[in-house]
Amino acid sequence: MTETIPPAAESAVAAFLLADSRLPSGAYSHSAGLEPAVMAGLQADGVYPYLVSRLQSVVRMETAAAVLAHRRAAVLAAGPPSGEHDGGGDPPAFAALEAALDARTPSPAQRDASRRLGRGMLRLALTLKAGNCAVATLKREVPRPTRPVALGVAAQALGVGELQLAKLCCYDDAQSVVAAALKLLPIDPMSATAWILAAEPQINAVAHHAVQARTAEDIPALSAPWMEHWAEDHTERTRRLFVA
Amino acid sequence: MPENTAPKTNHTADTAADPSRSLRLGVAGPVGTGKSSLIATICRAMAGELSIGVITNDIYTDEDARFLRSAGVLPAERIRAVETGACPHTAIRDDVTTNLLAVEDLEVDFAPLDLVLVESGGDNLTATFSPALVDAQIFVLDVAGGGDVARKGGPGLPGPTCWSSTRSIWPRTWTWTWT
Amino acid sequence: MMRSPTLFRTGTEPRPTRICVEASGGRARFSVLDQGLYLAPRPVHGGANPLHLRVALIGIHMMLLGGDDVRIEVSVGEGVTLEVVEPAGLVAYDAEGVPSRWSLQAELGPNAALIWDGASFVAAAGSNVLRETRVHLAAGARALVRETLVLGRSGESGGSLRSVTRLTGPAGDWLYDDLDLTGPRARAVGILGGSKVLGGATAAGWRPAELPAADGADGDDAASGAAGDAAPHRVRRFDLAAPGAVARSLAGDAHTADGGTGAVFTAWRDELLQTAGVRGHRGAGQTDTPA
Numbered sequence: 259m260t261e262t263i264p265p266a267a268e269s270a271v272a273a274f275l276l277a278d279s280r281l282p283s284g285a286y287s288h289s290a291g292l293e294p295a296v297m298a299g300l301q302a303d304g305v306y307p308y309l310v311s312r313l314q315s316v317v318r319m320e321t322a323a324a325v326l327a328h329r330r331a332a333v334l335a336a337g338p339p340s341g342e343h344d345g346g347g348d349p350p351a352f353a354a355l356e357a358a359l360d361a362r363t364p365s366p367a368q369r370d371a372s373r374r375l376g377r378g379m380l381r382l383a384l385t386l387k388a389g390n391c392a393v394a395t396l397k398r399e400v401p402r403p404t405r406p407v408a409l410g411v412a413a414q415a416l417g418v419g420e421l422q423l424a425k426l427c428c429y430d431d432a433q434s435v436v437a438a439a440l441k442l443l444p445i446d447p448m449s450a451t452a453w454i455l456a457a458e459p460q461i462n463a464v465a466h467h468a469v470q471a472r473t474a475e476d477i478p479a480l481s482a483p484w485m486e487h488w489a490e491d492h493t494e495r496t497r498r499l500f501v502a
Numbered sequence: 503m504p505e506n507t508a509p510k511t512n513h514t515a516d517t518a519a520d521p522s523r524s525l526r527l528g529v530a531g532p533v534g535t536g537k538s539s540l541i542a543t544i545c546r547a548m549a550g551e552l553s554i555g556v557i558t559n560d561i562y563t564d565e566d567a568r569f570l571r572s573a574g575v576l577p578a579e580r581i582r583a584v585e586t587g588a589c590p591h592t593a594i595r596d597d598v599t600t601n602l603l604a605v606e607d608l609e610v611d612f613a614p615l616d617l618v619l620v621e622s623g624g625d626n627l628t629a630t631f632s633p634a635l636v637d638a639q640i641f642v643l644d645v646a647g648g649g650d651v652a653r654k655g656g657p658g659l660p661g662p663t664c665w666s667s668t669r670s671i672w673p674r675t676w677t678w679t680w681t
Numbered sequence: 682m683m684r685s686p687t688l689f690r691t692g693t694e695p696r697p698t699r700i701c702v703e704a705s706g707g708r709a710r711f712s713v714l715d716q717g718l719y720l721a722p723r724p725v726h727g728g729a730n731p732l733h734l735r736v737a738l739i740g741i742h743m744m745l746l747g748g749d750d751v752r753i754e755v756s757v758g759e760g761v762t763l764e765v766v767e768p769a770g771l772v773a774y775d776a777e778g779v780p781s782r783w784s785l786q787a788e789l790g791p792n793a794a795l796i797w798d799g800a801s802f803v804a805a806a807g808s809n810v811l812r813e814t815r816v817h818l819a820a821g822a823r824a825l826v827r828e829t830l831v832l833g834r835s836g837e838s839g840g841s842l843r844s845v846t847r848l849t850g851p852a853g854d855w856l857y858d859d860l861d862l863t864g865p866r867a868r869a870v871g872i873l874g875g876s877k878v879l880g881g882a883t884a885a886g887w888r889p890a891e892l893p894a895a896d897g898a899d900g901d902d903a904a905s906g907a908a909g910d911a912a913p914h915r916v917r918r919f920d921l922a923a924p925g926a927v928a929r930s931l932a933g934d935a936h937t938a939d940g941g942t943g944a945v946f947t948a949w950r951d952e953l954l955q956t957a958g959v960r961g962h963r964g965a966g967q968t969d970t971p972a
Contacts, residue, residue, distance in 0.1 A: 280596065280597075281597075282596065282597040282598065282599055283597070284599030284600045284603070286587075286588075286589050286592050286593075286597055287586065287588075287589070287593075287600060291871070295870070295871060304870055307869065308871055310865070310869070311866075311869045311870050312871070314865055314872070315866070315872060354853075357853050357854070357922075358854065358857075360922035360923070361853070361854035361855055361856055361922070361923065362858070363922070364856060364858065364919040364921055364927050366919065366920055366922075369922060374600075377603060378600065381599060381602075381603065441588050478859065479857040479859040480861055480866075481858045481860050481872075482871045482872045483860065483872065483873060483879060483929065484870070484872065484873065484874050484876070484931065485872075486917075487917050487931065488871075490917055490919065496562055497562050498562065498587070499561070499588040500588070501585055
């Protein structure tokens with residue numbers, strides 16, 4: 259039942275797929291907190307700074323967790339499941355990653371949003387790679403995973419490399435912000451595209467730092483208080499285009 | 503009284519794997535054509551014989567779900583809303599994940615469910631259901647809206663198993679099936 | 682710029698302030714009450730419950746200057762409730778960027794409780810301060826921590842502040858929050874933006890009951906704090922995934938932030954003491970399931 263993926267080969271196509279907004283994982287109704295920020299008064303000139311703020315806080319946490327989940331998935335896919343025992347040097351178990359993310363996310367609205375996205379991503383992984391040991395383990399151990407953990411496992415199952423995964427985790431967040439902004443604010447789509455390119459050095463920096471994570475302790479806990487308040491405010495709204 | 507035809511083919515791969523799951527029927531069509539009314543009518547007529555659930559899609563929260571619940575044709579808990587936000591057609595066609603998860607949850611919570619009706623958020627004529635989400639679909643039009651619909655066409659017209667037409671200025675509804 | 686004399690001290694680190702409380706014979710007592718270099722713990726009249734002790738931290742040395750390292754170590758024994766009060770706020774003065782540190786390390790035994798009634802902590806322009814609040818809770822232990830962080834004295838922008846809060850239960854972290862306002866994150870939209878004050882009350886190991894208006898459930902959709910500006914925001918409650926909750930307010934001035942979260946802190950403190958009183962009578966060693 260275990261699928262082996264050639265260690266040397268990384269799938270560029272799978273990486274493109276995971277970064278593509280057309281991927282059917284249910285993410286189109288999420289704005290990476292952009293709509294809550296707009297409802298709180300953020301305007302077009304605040305979108306790029308907001309995107310950068312996310313790369314400086316929440317995204318660092320999520321990317322490190324995704325990398326660790328990817329690594330755990332690789333261990334599971336490579337051989338018999340190591341099960342409960344976490345030997346020295348083994349990446350943390352999925353449940354431990356989830357607990358670490360929860361401790362770093364005091365906002366229930368943000369935790370819920372992440373789990374909605376995670377569920378969609380897990381569904382995708384189960385459909386495309388039903389025989390994959392790590393995907394099955396995640397489904398069993400954490401039936402409603404957060405987005406970063408599900409993404410890390412899905413990426414590994416599809417043959418996406420660790421650094422690629424880290425970059426696409428950052429890229430996906432930035433694109434979610436920008437795509438939502440285009441629907442909510444008067445912005446030239448070309449400007450928005452330029453923002454993504456402008457954020458590349460930050461994206462690379464966050465990704466390179468994330469792949470150095472070894473344990474759950476290495477997952478940054480950088481918080482963004484206003485984003486948490488906005489996320490909670492958003493749950494009370496009825497007229498909104500995005501769930502979060 | 504709208505007629506419903508049995509689905510010609512079952513497009514969904516899942517059925518072969520799980521013959522016990524419900525029949526999923528999509529109801530699409532532009533805003534205001536009477537989708538909710540059609541669903542309410544189906545529920546009223548068949549809730550006695552079939553175990554039914556409804557998933558509504560709304561751009562903003564759960565307006566359609568509330569209408570159906572207030573119509574009293576089905577227990578409120580069997581009517582669930584999925585927010586599609588900016589992309590009502592995406593939710594039923596390009597990326598059906600959120601709807602599919604909602605349908606599956608409904609099937610688990612009220613097993614065994616015979617029929618799940620999925621109402622799309624009102625959209626234009628390009629909005630049709632993915633076969634991954636529904637086994638058959640009804641496309642609802644309001645011909646009192648003018649002749650453009652029939653003339654302009656769109657993927658919504660030849661696609662559905664059955665389409666229902668309402669004329670809002672007349673008390674009767676006109677229906678015919680498309681094979 | 683104010684430079685601390687301790688900066689030039691070699692060899693020893695500044696002496697930490699230590700407070701240890703434990704119960705014996707159904708009464709709590711201070712087993713350690715060490716005056717540190719900066720702060721002296723002075724017992725204050727406690728409540729009616731013999732297992733509830735109160736102590737105030739009195740400043741005895743100028744602080745917080747560049748190079749200062751203020752450390753407070755607290756240990757609360759099984760079944761005891763310790764309440765620590767900071768009677769006066771603390772200012773981290775202009776140090777021309779020379780780093781300083783303030784840290785609290787607390788260990789709570791089974792069914793112990795710590796109430797930390799912190800006063801405002803001001804990072805004046807030119808300061809570069811790391812503030813750490815680290816609490817380890819054993820089974821059945823509970824904590825309630827109040828803090829008010831202020832960026833800059835009135836009329837000035839804030840210094841470089843990084844405030845790390847980590848509350849850990851028997852099985853792992855319950856809350857780990859790293860508010861890093863240094864470098865690119867200073868004044869960043871979505872982080873603290875243009876807000877000057879963060880007022881918070883944090884409960885860990887137990888989930889306080891919902892309060893009516895104080896929890897911000899007034900349904901007010903508008904005025905939720907425009908991105909990037911310092912408009913006051915109502916107190917917002919966040920229920921943790923673990924047993925616990927945070928009540929927080931972000932505002933343009935200390936009075937606004939303080940008022941809201943202060944009321945929540947008082948209500949939560951009363952609730953914790955009430956249930957601690959019940960536990961006290963039942964004796965240590967029995968674990969309550971947090972509400």
